[in-house]
Amino acid sequence: MQAQAWEGGAASIELLGTPNGATWANERTRWAVRPGTLAGGASLLPTSADEGFVAFLPGGCWARVVRPAEGGVSVEVGSLDVEAGEVKRMLHVYDDSGQLSKVSLTKVEACEEE
Numbered sequence: 001m002q003a004q005a006w007e008g009g010a011a012s013i014e015l016l017g018t019p020n021g022a023t024w025a026n027e028r029t030r031w032a033v034r035p036g037t038l039a040g041g042a043s044l045l046p047t048s049a050d051e052g053f054v055a056f057l058p059g060g061c062w063a064r065v066v067r068p069a070e071g072g073v074s075v076e077v078g079s080l081d082v083e084a085g086e087v088k089r090m091l092h093v094y095d096d097s098g099q100l101s102k103v104s105l106t107k108v109e110a111c112e113e114e
Helices: none
Strands: 010-018 030-038 053-057 061-066 073-081 086-094 100-110
Touching: none
Parallel strands: none
Antiparallel strands: 010 030, 010 100, 053 061, 061 073, 073 086, 086 100
């Protein structure tokens, strides 16, 4: 399955959470917001050339599991809604011991063409 960013490009915003200490504790999570952009034609979905196993599901959804060389596992789920002009992606990363080490929610929206 392939999908590229809209001709006019896309704007993204990511909410990133990391632990504030050795272990994850919801009340002590450090949160950061990262805005970004994608050029027109940039890939919006993981591809078979990317790391890990990707399963595409009906309705523009996907799930991907990656086991990085440094250990742990990351689990990503996402959806593409062409009519709404948006992609949403949620990522959870776990370390070797199974502790949650990062969470990320990203929303990508098509830029208005001028």
